[in-house]
Amino acid sequence: MKNTPEILMVDDNPADIDLTSEVLAQSEGHFHVNAVNDGVEAISFLRRQGKYARAPAPDLVVLDLNLPRVDGCEVLSNIKSDPALARIPVVIFTTSQADSDVSRSYKLGANCYLRKPGNLQEFVAVVQSMAEFWLGFATLPQKEKK
Amino acid sequence: MRGPRQATGPSQTSFSVSAARAIAPATVAKGACGGLPEELDNATKKLRALIVEDEPADVELALCALRRAGLDAVCDVAQTAERFTDLVRKNAYDVILADYKLPNWNGMESVEILRQEGLDVPVILVSGALGELTVVECIKQGAADYILKDHLARLPESVRRAMRETKLRQDHRQSQDDLARSNRDLEQFAYVASHDLQEPLRMVATYTQLLAERYRGKLDSDADRYIHYTVDGALRMQKLVQDLLAFSRVGRHGLALQNSDCNLALQVALKNLEAAIQESGAIVEHAQLPVLVADSSQLAQVFQNLIGNAIKFRGSEPPLIRVSAELSGKEWVFSVADNGIGIAAEHVESVFVVFRRLHTHAEYPGNGIGLSICKKILEQHGGRIWVESKIGHGSTFRFAVPIKPTTKQ
Numbered sequence: 112m113k114n115t116p117e118i119l120m121v122d123d124n125p126a127d128i129d130l131t132s133e134v135l136a137q138s139e140g141h142f143h144v145n146a147v148n149d150g151v152e153a154i155s156f157l158r159r160q161g162k163y164a165r166a167p168a169p170d171l172v173v174l175d176l177n178l179p180r181v182d183g184c185e186v187l188s189n190i191k192s193d194p195a196l197a198r199i200p201v202v203i204f205t206t207s208q209a210d211s212d213v214s215r216s217y218k219l220g221a222n223c224y225l226r227k228p229g230n231l232q233e234f235v236a237v238v239q240s241m242a243e244f245w246l247g248f249a250t251l252p253q254k255e256k257k
Numbered sequence: 258m259r260g261p262r263q264a265t266g267p268s269q270t271s272f273s274v275s276a277a278r279a280i281a282p283a284t285v286a287k288g289a290c291g292g293l294p295e296e297l298d299n300a301t302k303k304l305r306a307l308i309v310e311d312e313p314a315d316v317e318l319a320l321c322a323l324r325r326a327g328l329d330a331v332c333d334v335a336q337t338a339e340r341f342t343d344l345v346r347k348n349a350y351d352v353i354l355a356d357y358k359l360p361n362w363n364g365m366e367s368v369e370i371l372r373q374e375g376l377d378v379p380v381i382l383v384s385g386a387l388g389e390l391t392v393v394e395c396i397k398q399g400a401a402d403y404i405l406k407d408h409l410a411r412l413p414e415s416v417r418r419a420m421r422e423t424k425l426r427q428d429h430r431q432s433q434d435d436l437a438r439s440n441r442d443l444e445q446f447a448y449v450a451s452h453d454l455q456e457p458l459r460m461v462a463t464y465t466q467l468l469a470e471r472y473r474g475k476l477d478s479d480a481d482r483y484i485h486y487t488v489d490g491a492l493r494m495q496k497l498v499q500d501l502l503a504f505s506r507v508g509r510h511g512l513a514l515q516n517s518d519c520n521l522a523l524q525v526a527l528k529n530l531e532a533a534i535q536e537s538g539a540i541v542e543h544a545q546l547p548v549l550v551a552d553s554s555q556l557a558q559v560f561q562n563l564i565g566n567a568i569k570f571r572g573s574e575p576p577l578i579r580v581s582a583e584l585s586g587k588e589w590v591f592s593v594a595d596n597g598i599g600i601a602a603e604h605v606e607s608v609f610v611v612f613r614r615l616h617t618h619a620e621y622p623g624n625g626i627g628l629s630i631c632k633k634i635l636e637q638h639g640g641r642i643w644v645e646s647k648i649g650h651g652s653t654f655r656f657a658v659p660i661k662p663t664t665k666q
Contacts, residue, residue, distance in 0.1 A: 126460045130467070206456055229459045229495050231466035 116246040119169035120146045121153040134238040150181025176205040191220035198252045304330040309355035309364045311336050326413030338362045357384035368399045379419035447505035451498045462491040500626040508637045517553035519546035526560035539576035546582050550661040555634045562627035567595035594653040600646040
């Protein structure tokens, strides 16, 4: 029996977290969205530090680039340089269209770069296909047993 | 280039030649003949001169000539390149009077030193007879004038003229710098504003759409209408912001100038317009177009915007669009002619203004950005764009691209 896939969403915009959670809640995959609002929280969550000691190990990280305290790229490079976390697919989900952000993200090991669409229908479609692809179709390595 | 330094004037006590100390104080009361040029420092109304000279008597003669003409001069004297460099770094001078032949260096080297220091101070050669070729060479290298020591009477007028010219040059450079900076700021503002506006706007657009989706028909008909206006407004504003961003992006990263086959650029444009061409039944004819040095993706953008407009603003007939180019003097002039609705004479210039529209959104959609982007692209290529048109008789957009030497492939 499969567990509910755990998504960690790192975004400082509550409206985006709300909308994404809602779209995912209504989709068939029964995903569980954990949301944090900045890079420091994200790293604590992933390393299960402090109040996140009992946090689930995410199956997918949805990461904004423009974050308070520690920005998305730094979170990304933390994940990809940590052997315990590197296997987790990271989807960059941001408004930035800058080529420099795209190439930098992939260089740092992002698994996918998605731009947040400006209208509802596209937003819903992007979030649903992202979750379906990474947590449905894609074959990912097993989580390490602790 | 920096202008002359404003902070300090030459120190009257820093004569480097011992003999120069012996000469009378370099300032005298205002002479009777002729006033001081306006370009002089307003506070002191003194001419600040640096004299490159090894002969104290000649320094004195030059000063006398200036004073006789009413130029109240203070001066420093330099005999060596090192001393000269030191002085121009420390002090602001209005003019440099340089002898050509000095024991250890050549007075013309002062021009080169000033250039290296980024200073714009006129250098007047005050010398014994030099060969014509030498003089021409000195002027070419940047000397403002050449005065024979035997004809020092000419010196004051030469100084005045050199200072006037320098002032004009500096004012001109200043306004050019100001203009360039202002343009950069404006560009940056448009970019940042449109970029940062996108984020909150996206919230408004998605959430009003969500409202519309969830609550349509559940409130009352007024509410439905209000929500519709809000969604419509937010989406329109989004498009405006995106267009503004597209406009401010043109050339932000410089032009990718290369030998560009305009036939290929046109094909790219037609490919992008495929749906509109099919839907409207448009026929696009084109003559053989040249290869020229330009940014080919920007050229394609110009073709696309012009042909796209020709299709959008079509008359009752299916659009017939002719693209051609001809060599005219030192530029290629392209034409995109259509059989569309045409433009009234009073609007042939304003159509190129950003966000200028001649029709309502209901008549023709769009934000009025396309032609302003064409104009910006052509201006960046050193070219121009204009339109010849008559209401009901179609429009012919023409744009000129200057010919640059072809680059090596």
